[in-house]
Amino acid sequence: MEPAQITTAIMSTMNTTRIVLEYMQSQNMPKQNQDEPRRRLQRGDKSDEEIDMDIELSRSTGPSNVQIMVLLGQVHAVERRFWTRETSTDWWDRIVLQVWDDSQWLRNFRMRKGTFMALCDLLSRALKCQNTRMRAALTVEKRVAIALWKLATPDSYRSVRNQFGVGKSTVGAAVIQVARAMKDLVISRVVTLGNVQAIVDGFAAMGFPNCGEAIDGTHIPILEPEHQATEYINRKGYFSMLLQALVDHKGRFTNINMGWPGKVHDARVFRHSGL
Template sequence: MDTDVPESTGCGSWDIMAAMGLVDTVECRFWAWQTSTDWWDYRVLQVWDDSQWLRNFRMHKATFLELCELLSLSLKCRNTKMRAALTVEKQMAIALWKLAMPECYRSVGNHFGVSKSTVGTAVIQVANAITDILLSRVVTLRNVQVIVGGFAAMGFPNCGGAVDGTHIPILAPDHLANRYINCKGYFSMVLQALVNHKGRFTDINVGWPGKVHDTHIFRNSGLFEQLQEGIYFPDQKITVGDVEMPIVILGDPAYPLLPWLMKPYTGSLDNKEQFNYRLSKCRMVVECAFGRLKARWHCLLTMLDLTAISIPNVITACCVLYNICESKGEMFMAGWEVEANHLAANFEQPDTRAIRRAQLGAPHIREALKTSFMSS
């Protein structure tokens, strides 16, 4: 029997007629651009040797897989009707590639057979996972006596670290952009770090706009508060001449002179060169750490194109990954530094003004050290 389909139907009529078999139904399908993942699935995972992993992911495959295991619970995703979820290994690889290479999101996506938005999501999710799970385990003060012994061997007694700040170039933020323009004229975010005698980060502070002076950042950091209260290091004093000296950290002339923070002499340097030389030699570990950090993770030299909210976690993740690579003895390739120096030429580090204030007692400690160094 023929059945006429009415010209006008109310809401839900097509569903009713489909159930009665009066109209044909078509399965609803999601559409997605087909991309190839063969390069990652079959070449990188199965063919690449350790030298290729190190060159491209800044670490050997064993370290990479260990990281994936540590972050697996945080990064595991469920499949959807649209597509299969990325594996933890692929998310990690995408993020490391983007952090290490000065490539755009589209280029990285083409390598892995994903969209550029997927690359951005992977970078943020991996950075968040590293910050949440690994930061407190990896960037921390460990054996203070080993650190003090390391600096003593370099020429400075009772020293627990060297502090400095560095500017990370970023794109102009959507809000309060003028606060991020540093004195060199580009937008930046500041990373403050304390490092040990081996140049590994023991404390970091990330997120201050580039316009803010290093000293202001330092005085408003948790590190300053703990050092001022005497709870960051153990209460371990030595006697230099006739002056008691606690465990100190070393800074450049931009930092204040404090009983627990030594900085070089400025102005006339009569009889002070030996002190400045030893302090500078030990303080160089933090500058070298920043150089190696940026050389391993080139994203820190190429204007991070993320929101101001996401950037601190990405910088933090790079610091954590740097510590992991250094502690595991992952090779540092000379080619990375050459390329980093080329990239860094576009973003000169701002100069810092000398701060001449000194806290009571600090000049006596510095003078005693100066005399001790001259006599030795």
């Protein structure tokens, strides 16, 4: 809230409290004494502050907290509304979902629409959320799309926010939630060694006989860690974590091993991996 709005709210609360106190005091004062402060003010005997003090001293019992709360509801019945910034979701709702063909999906999300929908079905158990009084929850499809777009493109969180019409923090939360859900529900189903003989035949057809898999490592850039930061500086001079991946003749992942500091050599990662 702006400073002026905060000041206005405080003054309104103080005025309302004063009205409630005066009302309760008038209810507790004897009838013959209720008009006495007004008569004193007309005669000019005392100031407003002194009269307020007299009223405070003359009351027999003060109002309870419950009475004040009840009166506040009677004096100022204000409808509470939740504030949200207006955003547009037309790009996702009307263009991506309804207009884009498989080539556009593949180019932007790295998968076809049918694969995307199948992935959403697998992740729905972990990602489905309930609506709240403040706003409707993001659908599973939109949550997965936000995460895939961020992972598949070099766009910033701000850019992704504008694309999907959500908050920047929502983008960050969606990426983490989808990544965890994929780790728990999808990787064990999809990333498997498969039929080794079929893979060997596939590589042989490509001109690589007696090849069962293709393996390599890659560096994933990270922010400087708080502890043992030098261990994460790779040979190219930036902070990273290592990902060792195994793929078949079609480029599909069949084994993943990650988490080693960027300074570690690829041979050491392979030697300590499940392979």
